[in-house]
Amino acid sequence: YNENAPLQVAGLARLPLLLLVCEGIDGKKLALDDTIVVTQAAADIKGPTAFLEANEQIPARELLKAAVMIGAGDAMVSLALKLYGTQAAVLQAMSARLEALDVSAQYTDLNATSTPLCALDIAKLGRLLAQSESFNLYSSLYLDGITHEDDRYTELVNPNRLIRDYPGCTGASTGSSNTAGYCGVFNVNLTEASLLVVVVG
16 A cells, blocks of 8 residues: 555665665675674764764674664664775665665665655565575564673664564564654564565554
8 A cells, every 4th residue: 555655764764774784794795703893973873773882893793683683773884884885885885776676765874764765665675684694693583682892781672572472473674753653564474475564654
């Protein structure tokens, strides 16, 4: 219903960045045991975050866990910058990937939670994430955490309660804001089928 209407989708606007990161890890461009130094640009990201600090050193697997479980923007940006080097290079790669998927959204910065997407765009992104090996490492986790370099512990609680309460739900992501309302893309594996559902607003 209204699958082509561009709407505000809150944190789901980070799905293209998350897909870029997961596909980079799946393609062996980055190992989960690699250590990443958090940049100031990543530490400054707002919204759901893993409370990363500039110059903190942390394994890529911890960042991926936070990115997948809670949509942590600072973790996604840290991973993307490690993969591509600069914000401009990340945005260029994201633009090319979206063009290949026939998704018309335009991103001008890495914290673009106000970028509109339509439900069909989200479905395309969610379907690819559901097929990603690295994404599926953590997408079914409801409660976990990461340990920082200075021994701080950040608890991660997946905002997708269907992970906990609905048998067969394996992800994928949610977002909410006053403007967008509650939004989500949900993967459910049943005996007879695998379903992907997108709800916006």
